[in-house]
Amino acid sequence: MLKTFISILARDLTLALRRRTDVLTVLFFFLIVVSLFPLGVGSEQALLRELGPGVVWVAALLASMLALERLFAADFEDGTLEQMLLTPQPLGLLVLAKVIAHWLLTGLPLVVIAPLIALQYQLGDGQMLMMMASLLLGTPTLGLIGAIGAALTLGLRGGGILLSLLILPLYIPILIYGEGAVTVSAIALADSEPYLMLLGALLMMALILGPWAAAAALRISMD
Amino acid sequence: MSINWFKFASPAAFYPIAGRMIPWFAGIAIVLVLGSLLWGFFGTAAQLGGSNPQKEYYRIIYIHVAGAWMSMWLYLVLAGWSAIGLVFNTRLSFMMAKAVAPTGAIFTVIALWTGAFWGRPSWGTYWDWDPRLTSELILFFLYIGYIALHSAIDDTRRADRAAALLAMVGLVMLPVIYWSINCPDPTQCAALHQRSDPGSIHASILWPMLGVTLGFWSYAFAATFVRLRGIILLREADSAWVRELLQGDSGR
Numbered sequence: 260m261l262k263t264f265i266s267i268l269a270r271d272l273t274l275a276l277r278r279r280t281d282v283l284t285v286l287f288f289f290l291i292v293v294s295l296f297p298l299g300v301g302s303e304q305a306l307l308r309e310l311g312p313g314v315v316w317v318a319a320l321l322a323s324m325l326a327l328e329r330l331f332a333a334d335f336e337d338g339t340l341e342q343m344l345l346t347p348q349p350l351g352l353l354v355l356a357k358v359i360a361h362w363l364l365t366g367l368p369l370v371v372i373a374p375l376i377a378l379q380y381q382l383g384d385g386q387m388l389m390m391m392a393s394l395l396l397g398t399p400t401l402g403l404i405g406a407i408g409a410a411l412t413l414g415l416r417g418g419g420i421l422l423s424l425l426i427l428p429l430y431i432p433i434l435i436y437g438e439g440a441v442t443v444s445a446i447a448l449a450d451s452e453p454y455l456m457l458l459g460a461l462l463m464m465a466l467i468l469g470p471w472a473a474a475a476a477l478r479i480s481m482d
Numbered sequence: 483m484s485i486n487w488f489k490f491a492s493p494a495a496f497y498p499i500a501g502r503m504i505p506w507f508a509g510i511a512i513v514l515v516l517g518s519l520l521w522g523f524f525g526t527a528a529q530l531g532g533s534n535p536q537k538e539y540y541r542i543i544y545i546h547v548a549g550a551w552m553s554m555w556l557y558l559v560l561a562g563w564s565a566i567g568l569v570f571n572t573r574l575s576f577m578m579a580k581a582v583a584p585t586g587a588i589f590t591v592i593a594l595w596t597g598a599f600w601g602r603p604s605w606g607t608y609w610d611w612d613p614r615l616t617s618e619l620i621l622f623f624l625y626i627g628y629i630a631l632h633s634a635i636d637d638t639r640r641a642d643r644a645a646a647l648l649a650m651v652g653l654v655m656l657p658v659i660y661w662s663i664n665c666p667d668p669t670q671c672a673a674l675h676q677r678s679d680p681g682s683i684h685a686s687i688l689w690p691m692l693g694v695t696l697g698f699w700s701y702a703f704a705a706t707f708v709r710l711r712g713i714i715l716l717r718e719a720d721s722a723w724v725r726e727l728l729q730g731d732s733g734r
Binding site: 411428476 | 627644648652661662
């Protein structure tokens, strides 16, 4: 079982690294959205400091949602997904491997780029660290919840817009606590602890239920 | 006496029963809603609350609270029929879930709309990001997601099952979303949380409110059954009993 898990993970990573632009588009989308806000609302330092945490998290939500469309699409088109459904391995495990690969390619880069955004928004070192920590805990949850939506909208016309309608409301708790963690860390880093715990709890819940629900959704869509 | 409940799980068996029940539920709905609103408007106190009382405008509570209750209850009904459909693979359950969704969405709109109109005189603004109203808005998005996903898929079987799964995911997430909106700061949850407790509402106001709720409930039954009959006819158009029914109608 572990072997299957690792081979799918390695396969998805190799495939994505052969087409690096796909990975970079998500990252640049994130950067562009975040850079647009100061142009729209003005670039006063106090205002930016207040807006920063929320803007980063909304942009992370949008970026991860845009990337979701590609989670199953390529495998669906060339028939690989159908073969995966036919294997004796538990489908939830295969989905988990795909989601983790997807997160390594689209979620982790957001965490790595976060310090740059903290500079743009005049955030201090503590908030910069907290932004990375909260994104590290929150973005995998986004991918796990989003996988359900991606599986449900597989192969539909206008799937991308539909996906946002289905998934964005479900992202709200992560947005609230992710943004909260960064905001309260402006005063003391330790204040963020309850927020991080809640983000961790959400991640655990998504890890247990998400792949299973996404597998059920895949079976419905490929029926 | 034993009734074979599964008999009514067949669309052909349920179609005429639904038809017979519609006028009853519609009648009860009209009587209850009109009666309770008249009672609420003319039979209850002109003010609500102690030191800073709400004047006549508080009477929107009769529609607002009843609409909000119904919208939440109907989402439970929607998810319940979806779960039954997924487990027992009964066609009628999926049709029922699909028929309930628009009515639930309408009640969320009613609750939001009346909430805004209530907010204007009492808070001085139409929209205040009040946790309860915000949760209602998210519930509205969940209904819209269900309806949108269902209508985006052409294959009926896949549409039913995919939308049903979405409804159940929504049901699992709903408490988490509700809690996160009510409690954005986990360290001060108790202070922020607003409590709605039927016991704290004065009895003279509670009874008309419950009357409107029951009336809305009846309306939901009637509207759902009308929609359900349409869905049954559409999906069973090729079956013998629908053809007989249509011939019978045109022969008369």
